[in-house]
Amino acid sequence: MSTVISAKQVKELRDRTGAGMMDSKRALEETSGDLDAAVELLRVRLGDKALKMGGREATEGTVASYIHGNGKVGVLVEVDCNTDFVARNEDFMGFARDVALHIAASPTTRYVSEHEIPEADKQAELRVFEQQAADKPENVRAKIAEGKLRKWMEEVVLLHQPHVNGDKYEGKTIEQIRAELSGTTGENVVIRRFARFAVGA
């Protein structure tokens, strides 16, 4: 039995620790929503670095865009960090540009993080996948449906996707690249939002 963790709880924990979305959610799940316990867990798991960043909201950052050569697809993305110093850093700005490029090439992307998917939508998808697996043996049905859900989330959730430039990023997901940049810069790196316009879509 896992506790249902609200977006508000995750945000509070992130604000306090500066930890990433998934780390925070997992910690809250493991502590059944106990915020203080989750902070302790993250301190142990991620080291005090996470805590050092605690309370520092990502309010600096940069906006990057990418327009496909023919002007039919355009992407705008905002990536935030803690200081203007990092916001002007070439690696940081390069990350923002590469995220924009990735989204341009990934038309199915709809959310930055899994967390943004409305719970009702996720449940609806899961129900469909469960029905699609209805002819499979009962003991594997749930597993198959979950596998399909994971696959679907990789299609719609930016952070779950391996960067489209697999050569440059060695098959790493956007979340992995983001976490590494957070490590090298010592700041929260948050892909805050994006817009993707395709003509005729």
Place this chain on the structure above:
Amino acid sequence: MSTVISAKQVKELRDRTGAGMMDSKRALEETSGDLDAAVELLRVRLGDKALKMGGREATEGTVASYIHGNGKVGVLVEVDCNTDFVARNEDFMGFARDVALHIAASPTTRYVSEHEIPEADKQAELRVFEQQAADKPENVRAKIAEGKLRKWMEEVVLLHQPHVNGDKYEGKTIEQIRAELSGTTGENVVIRRFARFAVGA
């Protein structure tokens, strides 16, 4: 007494005639929502050019972006037309770029057209303006409130705004510039959507 015209009616009339949002709405108001009569009215008023474009959906177009030099503000805009030929036209692409630049400089912009404002929001604004004018003589109150509403709409509605580059565009509004471009290209020119990201906002 004016008839309440739905967004659906306006869209139908626009799809049939290719006329602009405001022209279509006005025509429907004047014909009490009679679609055929409104088409006739537009044929008379705008000439058969409007009708020639009728039924041609604006499904070609271009996506343009503008990033403020310091990367703190970014805008993405999609402008549609009827043919790829016009979509690649330098004037057309320049218009898209200039609209993006304008929005970057206009942080209050929230809607492309007046039509996108939820009716409830508009009524809420109007109520506030009416209360603000409560100390004015009764016979001018409505007029004052309407004036304030018009002013507010100029702040939030892109098409109502004079382009920020007043020298280049001689103080014309985005809608006037759009209409002229529609005239010179002979196609529907539709600012379909925009996104404006400002770091920390």
